[in-house]
Amino acid sequence: xxxxxxxxxxxxxxxxxxxxxxxxxxxxxxxxxxxxxxxxxxxxxxxxxxxxxxxxxxxxxxxxxxxxxxxxxxxxxxxxxxxxxxxxxxxxxxxxxxxxxxxxxxxxxxxxxxxxxxxxxxxxxxxxxxxxxxxxxxxxxxxxxxxxxxxxxxxxxxxxxxxxxxxxxxxxxxxxxxxxxxxxxxxxxxxxxxxxxxxxxxxxxxxxxxxxxxxxxxxxxxxxxxxxxxxxxxxxxxxxxxxxxxxxxxxxxxxxxxxxxxxxxxxxxxxxxxxxxxxxxxxxxxxxxxxxxxxxxxxxxxxxxxxxxxxxxxx
Amino acid sequence: xxxxxxxxxxxxxxxxxxxxxxxxxxxxxxxxxxxxxxxxxxxxxxxxxxxxxxxxxxxxxxxxxxxxxxxxxxxxxxxxxxxxxxxxxxxxxxxxxxxxxxxxxxxxxxxxxxxxxxxxxxxxxxxxxxxxxxxxxxxxxxxxxxxxxxxxxxxxxxxxxxxxxxxxxxxxxxxxxxxxxxxxxxxxxxxxxxxxxxxxxxxxxxxxxxxxxxxxxxxxxxxxxxxxxxxxxxxxxxxxxxxxxxxxxxxxxxxxxxxxxxxxxxxxxxxxxxxxxxxxx
Numbered sequence: 001x002x003x004x005x006x007x008x009x010x011x012x013x014x015x016x017x018x019x020x021x022x023x024x025x026x027x028x029x030x031x032x033x034x035x036x037x038x039x040x041x042x043x044x045x046x047x048x049x050x051x052x053x054x055x056x057x058x059x060x061x062x063x064x065x066x067x068x069x070x071x072x073x074x075x076x077x078x079x080x081x082x083x084x085x086x087x088x089x090x091x092x093x094x095x096x097x098x099x100x101x102x103x104x105x106x107x108x109x110x111x112x113x114x115x116x117x118x119x120x121x122x123x124x125x126x127x128x129x130x131x132x133x134x135x136x137x138x139x140x141x142x143x144x145x146x147x148x149x150x151x152x153x154x155x156x157x158x159x160x161x162x163x164x165x166x167x168x169x170x171x172x173x174x175x176x177x178x179x180x181x182x183x184x185x186x187x188x189x190x191x192x193x194x195x196x197x198x199x200x201x202x203x204x205x206x207x208x209x210x211x212x213x214x215x216x217x218x219x220x221x222x223x224x225x226x227x228x229x230x231x232x233x234x235x236x237x238x239x240x241x242x243x244x245x246x247x248x249x250x251x252x253x254x255x256x257x258x259x260x261x262x263x264x265x266x267x268x269x270x271x272x273x274x275x276x277x278x279x280x281x282x283x284x285x286x287x288x289x290x291x292x293x294x295x296x297x298x299x300x301x302x303x304x305x306x307x308x309x310x311x312x313x314x315x
Numbered sequence: 316x317x318x319x320x321x322x323x324x325x326x327x328x329x330x331x332x333x334x335x336x337x338x339x340x341x342x343x344x345x346x347x348x349x350x351x352x353x354x355x356x357x358x359x360x361x362x363x364x365x366x367x368x369x370x371x372x373x374x375x376x377x378x379x380x381x382x383x384x385x386x387x388x389x390x391x392x393x394x395x396x397x398x399x400x401x402x403x404x405x406x407x408x409x410x411x412x413x414x415x416x417x418x419x420x421x422x423x424x425x426x427x428x429x430x431x432x433x434x435x436x437x438x439x440x441x442x443x444x445x446x447x448x449x450x451x452x453x454x455x456x457x458x459x460x461x462x463x464x465x466x467x468x469x470x471x472x473x474x475x476x477x478x479x480x481x482x483x484x485x486x487x488x489x490x491x492x493x494x495x496x497x498x499x500x501x502x503x504x505x506x507x508x509x510x511x512x513x514x515x516x517x518x519x520x521x522x523x524x525x526x527x528x529x530x531x532x533x534x535x536x537x538x539x540x541x542x543x544x545x546x547x548x549x550x551x552x553x554x555x556x557x558x559x560x561x562x563x564x565x566x567x568x569x570x571x572x573x574x575x576x577x578x579x580x581x582x583x584x585x586x587x588x589x590x591x592x593x594x595x596x
Contacts (some may be wrong), residue, residue, distance in 0.1 A: 028451075049451065055481075060440045060474035067444020070422070070430060072375065073451075075444075090434060091471075095441055099422050099431040 005144040005172045009202075010108045010165040012147035014039030017076060020155055021047050027155065028075045030065050032058050038078040038108040038165070058083040062091035062105070069101040074155060080114075081107025081123035081164060089129050096160050097133040104154050105130070108165040110140075111253035112281060112298050113203060115167070115291035122286040128258025130162040131231040137184060138231040140164040140252075140260075142205035143172040146228055149182030157184060166203050166253075168291055173206055173226075187234040193223030196309055197241035200251040201227045201260050203300070204279075208251050210302035215309055222309060230260050235267050242274040249277045249309060253300050256280040277312050279305060316534050320363070322593060324530045327397060328358035329590040332559045334393025334406050336582050339573045342410035345418065348569040349463060350390030352494035352527070352554040357394040359533045360459060369399040372426040378456050379445045381430040383438025383472075384463035384492060385419040386571065391428070392416050400427035436469030438462070439489065443475050446487040446547075457541070461490045465497030467508040473518070479547040480519020487547040488540045489520070492527065494556035496567040511551055520549045527552025560585060 005012075021027050021043055030052045035041045044051035054061040058079050065075035077084060085092065085107045096103045107126045114122045130138045137157060141147040147165075154161040173190070181188070190205070191212050200208035205226045212222040223245055225237060242248060248268070250261035261278030268274045281298055295301055299308075331354040339345035361367070365378040382391045389409060396403040401415070408414035415424050419433025429445070432438040442460035449456050466472060479487050491511055499505050508514075512522045521543045525532035533550075540548035556570070557563030560582040574582055 052447065054478060057474035057478065059436075059471045060443070060478055063437050063440020063471065063475065064444035064447060064478065066437075067381075067430070067441035067446075068448045069444075070441065071445050071448035071452075073448055091437055091440070094431070094434040095437045 006169050007144045008166055008169045009141055009143065009147040010039045010167060012144040013106070013151055013163070013165050014042060016148040016151040018043045018046055020151065021050065024074065024155060026072060026074045028052060028068055028073045030054055030061050030075055030077045032056055032061050032079045032083065034079055034108070037080070038106065040078055058088045059091050062088040063095050065103045066095040066099070066101050069103045074102055074104070076104045076106055078106040078108065080121060081110035081126040082121055085126035085129050085162060086123055093133050097136055100135050100159050102158055103160055105160070105162045106165060107162065109167045110164045111166065111203065112286045112294045112300065113166060113168045113253060113291040115294060116288050118288035119285040124255040124281050124286065125258065126164060127230055127252070127254050127260065131263065132258070135159060136231060137161040137229065139184070139229050140202040141228050142202055142226055143170055143174055145172055145174040145176055146182060149180070150228065153182060153184050164202060168203065170203060170206060173209055185229045185232040185234055187228070187237045188226040189223065189237070190226050191222070191224040193221040194245055195221045195313060196247045196249060197223040197225060197245045198249050198251055198305065199225045199227050199238065199241070199260065199264055201230060203253045204251040207300070207302040207305055211305035211309065214302065214306050220309065220313065227260060230263055233263050233267060235271065238264055238267060239272055242268055242272050247275050247312065249279060249305070249312060251305055252280045254280050256282055277308065279308055316531050321530050324358050324362055326590065326593045327362045328355045329586060329593055330397045331358055331390060331393040333583070333586045333590065334396055334403065335389040336560070336574070336579065336586060338389040338392060338406045338409040340579045341407040343573050344410060345389050345573055346386040346571045347389065347573070348496070348556040348563060348566070349384060349492065349494060350387045351558045351560060351563065352556045353387050353390045353461060353492045354559065355528045355530065356461065356490055356492070356533060356552055357390050359530060359537065361394045361398045364537050365459070366456070369427065372400060376454060376456055379429045379442070379458045381438040381442040381445070381458070381460040382420055382432050383442070383460045384435065384466050385432035385438065387461070388416070388418065388420050391420060395427040435463070435466040436471035439472050439475040442487060443479050443484065446479070446484040447482065449486050450484065457486050457488065459488050459490060461492060463497070464491055464493040464495065464502045464508065464511070465505070467491065467511060468506045476515065476518040476520065483519070483545050484547045485544050489547065489549040491549060491551045492554055493551055494554045496556045496565070496570065498567065498570050500567055515549045519546060521546045522549045522551065524551040524553065527554035528558060559589065
């Protein structure tokens with residue numbers, strides 16, 4: 001069993017990509033003046049001939065990535081989520097998504113935990129934007145091991161993929177062995193439960209696990225699903241959870257508009273009408289502040305999840 | 316250029332123009348103006364300049380062409396059909412439900428289409444990426460992208476141009492179809508993206524300006540582009556929107572409008588007459 005690792009998923013991403021670069025000569029990394037922040041500097045040092053600095057021009061970066069993919073490369077176009085998924089949305093949609101090119105769009109510094117930089121850089125809409133594109137795979141890994149497995153899976157998948165990276169160091173909850181079981185589009189049940197299911201993604205997976213532990217002490221049995229892939233959504237697992245627990249709370253560091261919560265609610269409203277509650281950022285912009293304080297303020301913590309569950313089950 | 320080659324190119328261009336007319340007339344929509352202005356450069360590319368094989372449209376060593384001004388799809392489709400990538404009968408199904416030929420180029424379903432385009436400015440970046448891939452793999456292929464002068468109002472064109480100049484992509488050749496008109500009127504009145512030559516020079520390009528309907532001038536420019544090392548190349552093509560159909564020439568209104576029955580017959584008669592003269596003297 002591998003050790004607990006406390007590391008930002010962007011660091012794990014950079015490490016995994018550098019390792020994969022050694023065995024797969026088609027992998028190319030594109031950056032837009034944020035190589036250090038997106039943690040791909042080491043890839044650039046190891047394979048300078050496959051490392052393309054595009055400057056502060058994300059729209060062009062995504063288009064260049066599309067052209068590279070059309071010639072057989074596996075480009076990773078990296079920037080902050082706000083710019084790779086946000087600013088360059090239409091380039092991703094028309095130059096990558098529509099021709100279904102093998103481009104990996106990387107969105108680092110996603111969510112409110114960007115912290116001090118404030119609302120302009122705290123992308124809370126990337127999952128909504130990316131999952132709206134037909135054929136786009138959307139992954140939001142929660143820890144070191146899951147990120148490593150996700151990068152491998154993205155390289156193996158011959159089509160467009162969006163991977164969300166976090167800025168904050170997070171404790172791993174998976175183990176190296178479990179990461180081998182990682183499959184695109186297959187959620188992982190981290191904890192069984194009968195009263196409610198917490199369907200969490202990214203940074204909030206750890207918080208959901210903590211909340212479930214605390215709730216157990218108070219006699220509430222919460223199931224926890226790590227939904228690392230938001231598209232394609234593991235509807236089989238969601239349906240099973242809905243039937244078993246009859247109530248869902250989705251947890252994401254993203255707007256409640258268009259994210260995991262709406263994906264789950266949209267599916268269940270047709271397949272098996274079940275109450276779906278959404279914990280996320282409620283249709284508002286963020287603001288500056290230390291990341292941990294913001295997560296508390298915006299209710300994206302284990303404590304907030306626990307309080308929400310108690311409120312839901314009281315009704 | 317010898318007389319025979321010139322005549323063959325003119326014949327190819329005349330057939331492309333007829334294909335454009337058939338396409339937009341069958342579709343009852345589409346963009347004839349910018350397809351007709353580009354017909355001659357398309358003929359030059361597909362019948363003389365590019366190393367391509369219609370039997371092997373995915374050959375990794377082929378030259379690439381990106382129609383960044385994707386709305387000129389009827390022109391590209393006609394060039395591909397006349398060159399033998401697919402039957403010319405497909406042109407009559409342009410924009411129809413279930414047809415191969417989409418309103419704007421779709422690389423997934425159309426042999427010979429190297430990039431899906433239509434949203435202006437995006438094709439240039441893709442062409443730059445293809446040129447980068449060629450450099451990384453030490454391939455000899457060249458990449459051509461055709462833009463509109465109106466399209467050069469898109470900021471992404473200049474992001475891509477800056478990148479291409481900085482990277483000294485001498486396997487890249489941008490072709491600007493300067494027909495002078497866009498939907499809202501004359502390009503220099505709408506937003507004034509010029510002077511394109513000075514801007515491109517400043518972005519690290521070598522630039523040639525030619526009459527985009529003169530094959531001898533096209534040959535000189537393309538030869539110069541191929542010989543130029545250490546810099547990307549741009550050819551500014553001075554063209555006439557709607558070229559070849561008398562009532563469409565120089566009319567912004569024919570940017571994105573299909574001819575009616577009577578107009579179709581008039582245009583067809585003009586284009587067939589021109590082809591007849593070329594083929595039989």
